Amino acid sequence: MDNNEIRREILEVLYEFEQDDPGRKVNRGHIKEKLDIDYKQIKSNIRWLEGEGYVKVDWLPQTFLSLITNRGINLIENKEEFNKEFPLINVQNIINSKGIVIDSNNVDIKIDESIDIKATFNSIYEDIEIHDNSDEVEKRILMIEEMLKKDNINTSKINDAVGWLRVNANWTILPLIQIIVSLYGLYLPK
Known part of the structure; x- marks a missing residue:
């Protein structure tokens, strides 16, 4: 803890x-x-x-x-x-990028249906290829995806990556914020 x-x-x-x-x-x-x-x-x-x-x-x-x-x-x-x-990091009924349903007994955010995080990330990866800074964008998206798989999520690394993406690849922000904020309950400053 x-x-x-x-x-x-x-x-x-x-x-x-x-x-x-x-x-x-x-x-x-x-x-x-x-x-x-x-x-x-x-x-x-x-x-x-x-x-x-x-x-x-x-x-x-x-x-x-x-x-x-x-x-x-x-x-x-x-x-x-x-x-x-004091952000929440627990989730309920979420399919992570490994396709595994995650469950938690200490959840303050209620999710009524399963959400396919892998499909959302795949959609972002497909769109990366048409942009000029694709290598840098992909590097940060991959870091966020990998970080969200861990038990101990480093919110400062995610905040930094999202901050960079907000400036350099703002088209990624909506799906990322939906995953991170809605599902994981992390608070990301504006």
Whole structure:
């Protein structure tokens, strides 16, 4: 689990506690129990969330007590902003470029039908040949396709490639954004 996922889940845990018992402070043991990650990861991510103003923390000698702030509550309740700040990477009922149906139990984006990602990429590859910068375009499309096959998606590499394509091959953007944003829930800055 990366820091982005940990922060997202910590906020969700603190929000759940706030809904059940408003004003109740949560110690690190409760967070560890819910997330099953080590204390060091919890502490560093709680510090980051505190610095951003999403949580209030009382630091004690061997532990801490945390409480979600109004800013954190507002973020969680605004799903679009929450997903931008802490992007989802899980998918449901998607056929990846290997033709394998991917399933996830922790999905916030609902997909009603299977989508053939391989056919979409093949369509892009067919169109590449008629453009002047085909080698560079193909290199970036291939990198995006390969990255999306991995368990740990490097969103910064995808952002960089999409940024380049936006400037140099904008005809690729619509199908890529449909795949990346709609299916994978990644937030790509404008």
